[in-house]
Amino acid sequence: MSEEKKYVPFFGCMISVKYPQFEAAVRKTMSKVGMTLVDLDGFTCCPDPIYFKSSDKLTWLTIAARNLCIAEEAGLDITTMCSGCTATLSETRYHLAHDEALKKRVNQRLKKIGKEYKGTVSVRHIVTVLRDDIGIDKVVASVVKPLNGLRVAVHYGCHLLKPSKIMQVDDPDRPTILERLLEAIGAEPVQHDANLLCCGKACMEPDMPAQMTFDILTSIKRTDVDCMGLICPTCFDAYDLGQIKISRQFKTKFDIPIIYYFQLLGLAQGLSPEDVGLNMHKIMPEPLLAKVA
Amino acid sequence: MVEISFDFKEKLDTTIGGEMHSYCFQCGACVGDCPSARYSKRGFNPRRIVLQTIVGMEEVLLEEGSIIWECTNCYNCYERCPQDVRPVEVITAMKNMAAKRETNPEDVRSMVKTVETKGMTTVLTALVDKRRVDLGLKTLKEIPVSDIQELLTEKER
Numbered sequence: 193m194s195e196e197k198k199y200v201p202f203f204g205c206m207i208s209v210k211y212p213q214f215e216a217a218v219r220k221t222m223s224k225v226g227m228t229l230v231d232l233d234g235f236t237c238c239p240d241p242i243y244f245k246s247s248d249k250l251t252w253l254t255i256a257a258r259n260l261c262i263a264e265e266a267g268l269d270i271t272t273m274c275s276g277c278t279a280t281l282s283e284t285r286y287h288l289a290h291d292e293a294l295k296k297r298v299n300q301r302l303k304k305i306g307k308e309y310k311g312t313v314s315v316r317h318i319v320t321v322l323r324d325d326i327g328i329d330k331v332v333a334s335v336v337k338p339l340n341g342l343r344v345a346v347h348y349g350c351h352l353l354k355p356s357k358i359m360q361v362d363d364p365d366r367p368t369i370l371e372r373l374l375e376a377i378g379a380e381p382v383q384h385d386a387n388l389l390c391c392g393k394a395c396m397e398p399d400m401p402a403q404m405t406f407d408i409l410t411s412i413k414r415t416d417v418d419c420m421g422l423i424c425p426t427c428f429d430a431y432d433l434g435q436i437k438i439s440r441q442f443k444t445k446f447d448i449p450i451i452y453y454f455q456l457l458g459l460a461q462g463l464s465p466e467d468v469g470l471n472m473h474k475i476m477p478e479p480l481l482a483k484v485a
Numbered sequence: 486m487v488e489i490s491f492d493f494k495e496k497l498d499t500t501i502g503g504e505m506h507s508y509c510f511q512c513g514a515c516v517g518d519c520p521s522a523r524y525s526k527r528g529f530n531p532r533r534i535v536l537q538t539i540v541g542m543e544e545v546l547l548e549e550g551s552i553i554w555e556c557t558n559c560y561n562c563y564e565r566c567p568q569d570v571r572p573v574e575v576i577t578a579m580k581n582m583a584a585k586r587e588t589n590p591e592d593v594r595s596m597v598k599t600v601e602t603k604g605m606t607t608v609l610t611a612l613v614d615k616r617r618v619d620l621g622l623k624t625l626k627e628i629p630v631s632d633i634q635e636l637l638t639e640k641e642r
């Protein structure tokens with residue numbers, strides 16, 4: 193038997209509370225590609241890289257470092273499923289590795305709860321682990337029902353890729369990682385004009401993100417795809433629930449199902465739509481399910 | 486009249502992420518791919534914002550409703566800047582300063598309160614556990630909020 197690779201999953205609060213169907217999809221699909229997830233107790237919110245970071249960066253780094261400490265104590269690397277958690281934990285790891293004085297300040301606070309951050313574990317988004325550690329061939333081998341003919345509009349979102357120097361995932365202008373993972377399950381990745389446009393969620397002026405979301409959905413609509421495929425719960429929020437708001441505001445019907453990559457992988461591995469919680473989405477993917485049935 | 490603050494540079498130099506602002510040579514490389522510059526109705530422009538920091542326009546940048554809150558945090562400017570200014574981090578450093586003055590948006594403050602008091606950005610309800618069980622997942626364990634409380638300040642509690 194080949195050696196199983198072990199990772200500590202950091203699901204974060206968006207996925208475990210708001211979109212547990214993504215957690216279910218990850219757990220049910222990863223067991224079939226030889227990735228062992230070792231759950232640890234005691235994690236908190238990463239904390240979020242938009243609001244919390246914009247309020248008090250030192251505290252943001254400290255709470256993130258506390259989360260990293262938990263994996264350090266177990267001696268296992270972290271894998272993340274949300275681009276926000278990936279950003280917070282990766283940035284923290286990077287800054288504390290490159291700024292000894294900052295690390296000291298963080299550790300001074302951590303001492304109050306009996307912890308010390310050393311910097312011994314890595315943080316990788318789960319798609320990066322799949323590509324680099326597990327191997328895309330393992331994903332291919334796990335497929336029993338390839339999603340042949342399924343056209344998927346790829347949406348990267350910002351924080352998986354940028355800052356590229358810190359994230360170390362892919363070329364932020366010409367990324368290929370999601371395309372390769374989609375091809376591995378038989379689906380056809382489809383490019384569209386607003387492929388790399390930000391969802392705008394962090395902008396505190398409401399009209400701008402609404403217009404950005406409208407532009408992205410319009411750009412996708414033109415390509416005649418079956419769904420949008422993504423890897424971040426915050427982007428999902430912007431396009432699933434958000435799509436209903438935008439449809440109303442701009443008086444335009446889109447009907448674009450939004451699907452987390454691991455839900456598609458689950459379908460390709462023979463799981464049912466309910467197994468991966470597709471019934472919990474606001475935009476129901478019925479035509480897509482008929483196509484892959 | 487615009488008020489100029491002569492020690493704003495120093496303040497930014499000592500705020501995490503603000504350190505590089507004075508290396509900006511105003512090339513404008515950060516503007517072309519900035520979605521907020523494209524979508525703003527108020528003329529959001531990261532090059533101009535960094536110029537304003539150098540000039541010392543502290544009051545304009547930190548007041549309630551400042552244009553800095555139109556940034557989407559997309560990090561395109563971070564990628565493009567040849568001087569490693571990281572405009573988005575300079576903006577974030579100013580947001581930290583605004584938080585101290587409580588001139589940051591109410592929505593930001595309430596989200597931070599939720600994390601500080603609940604340990605997460607979303608609120609747990611009975612429905613969450615039911616959904617998790619339906620999906621074959623375990624119910625969620627208690628979050629160690631007391632640790633977060635302890636880490637909020639340098640001071641001993």
Ligand code: SF4
Pocket residue numbers: 515518519520521522531555556557558559560561562563572573
């Ligand atoms: S992070 Fe902000 S300033 Fe930088 S490119 Fe994106 S929206 Fe513009």
Ligand code: SF4
Pocket residue numbers: 508509510511512513514515516531532535565566567568569570571572
């Ligand atoms: S890209 Fe950098 S150096 Fe050029 S204007 Fe923007 S912040 Fe200044």
